[in-house]
Amino acid sequence: MLYTTILFDLDHTLLDSHASEAAAFDVTMRSVGIDPTPEVFAAYQGLNQALWRQVEAGELSPNDVKVLRFEQLLERVGARADPVEMGATFVGGLADHGELYDGASQLLADLAVSCRLALITNGIGQVQRGRLDRLGLADVFEVVSISGEMGTSKPGRAIFDATLDALGIDDRSSVVMIGDSLSSDIQGGINAGVDTIWFNPFDDVRADGVAPTHTISELGAVPGIVADVEPTRRQGFDVS
Ligand SMILES: [Mg+2]
Numbered sequence: 001m002l003y004t005t006i007l008f009d010l011d012h013t014l015l016d017s018h019a020s021e022a023a024a025f026d027v028t029m030r031s032v033g034i035d036p037t038p039e040v041f042a043a044y045q046g047l048n049q050a051l052w053r054q055v056e057a058g059e060l061s062p063n064d065v066k067v068l069r070f071e072q073l074l075e076r077v078g079a080r081a082d083p084v085e086m087g088a089t090f091v092g093g094l095a096d097h098g099e100l101y102d103g104a105s106q107l108l109a110d111l112a113v114s115c116r117l118a119l120i121t122n123g124i125g126q127v128q129r130g131r132l133d134r135l136g137l138a139d140v141f142e143v144v145s146i147s148g149e150m151g152t153s154k155p156g157r158a159i160f161d162a163t164l165d166a167l168g169i170d171d172r173s174s175v176v177m178i179g180d181s182l183s184s185d186i187q188g189g190i191n192a193g194v195d196t197i198w199f200n201p202f203d204d205v206r207a208d209g210v211a212p213t214h215t216i217s218e219l220g221a222v223p224g225i226v227a228d229v230e231p232t233r234r235q236g237f238d239v240s
Contacts, residue, residue: 002176002228003195005169006111007160008141009179010121010128013199014108014219020098020131021045028070028090032081040077047072055122055153056184062124062148066091095130100137107219108140115226118143118163120177122184125149143167154184160192178222182210197225 011017025044029036048069054060060068070083070090111117119141121128125148132138143166147153150162160177169175175194179185182198187210189196198212199219206215214225 001114001174001226003115003174003226005116005118005164005167005175006222006226007118007120007163007175007177007189007194008108009154009177009181009185009199010119010131011123012180013178013185014100014104015098015131015135016101017098020094023097024090024093027093028086031089032079032086034077034079034081040073043076044069044073047076052122053183055147056155058153058156061151062122062153066124091124091127092130094124094127095134098131100135101219103219105136107222108137110223111226112140116167117141118145118167120145120154120159120163120188122147122153154181155188155191157188157191160188160194164192176213176226182207182212186210186212197222 008014022041025041026036029040034040048065051060051065051069055062055065066087067083070086074081074083108117117140119132123146125146128144128146128148129138132144143163145159145163145166147159150159152158152162154160164172164175172192172194176197177185177189177192177194178197178199180199180201186196186198190210195213197214197216198206200215201217203217206212216222216225
């Protein structure tokens with residue numbers, strides 16, 4: 001085994017967060033009588049991404065994002081509604097919608113046989129806990145670290161240190177972080193001194209200066225890397 005402890009990201013790595021977000025957005029906008037057109041959703045996504053970049057930079061807390069994204073969106077579309085109420089509706093919608101990617105559940109079950117699993121996610125506690133409960137993942141991870149509950153976010157080292165301390169792990173050479181984001185997951189893993197697996201299903205161009213240990217385009221490749229064997233030699237995993 002190359003790795004015996006695996007740190008997972010949740011959004012866009014295990015969970016189809018795009019579908020979750022789209023459904024929650026729809027419910028939220030209709031609740032205040034605004035038509036959730038593709039243009040309005042695109043505007044929201046741009047504002048939301050910019051706010052989460054500020055969280056990564058330590059300029060905002062995840063909880064600030066809840067209201068700010070709707071405050072800014074209402075200003076952008078020139079509509080009047082209560083952004084606090086919208087934020088609450090949206091948070092409930094995020095927890096209530098979205099499924100795991102195909103194969104993610106089986107992957108976690110397979111890995112749990114020989115590895116310790118933990119989750120490190122930049123997000124709001126209520127949203128992420130709601131999702132983990134609904135998807136039956138609450139007990140899959142030995143430790144669940146949510147930035148909104150801990151007051152510290154990826155890519156900072158502190159959330160990794162807290163997670164590994166909770167696992168009682170000193171030797172980080174057999175630990176690997178898996179995630180879709182170079183700026184939070186991969187840079188965070190590098191900051192924490194652990195190896196990294198970049199999940200890059202859409203063949204994004206890698207940013208300069210952030211070098212993952214491994215890069216994969218599908219989750220089925222994870223067991224081969226963790227066990228240090230060619231994926232094709234494992235039985236029961238279709239990696240084509
Ligand atoms: Mg992610």
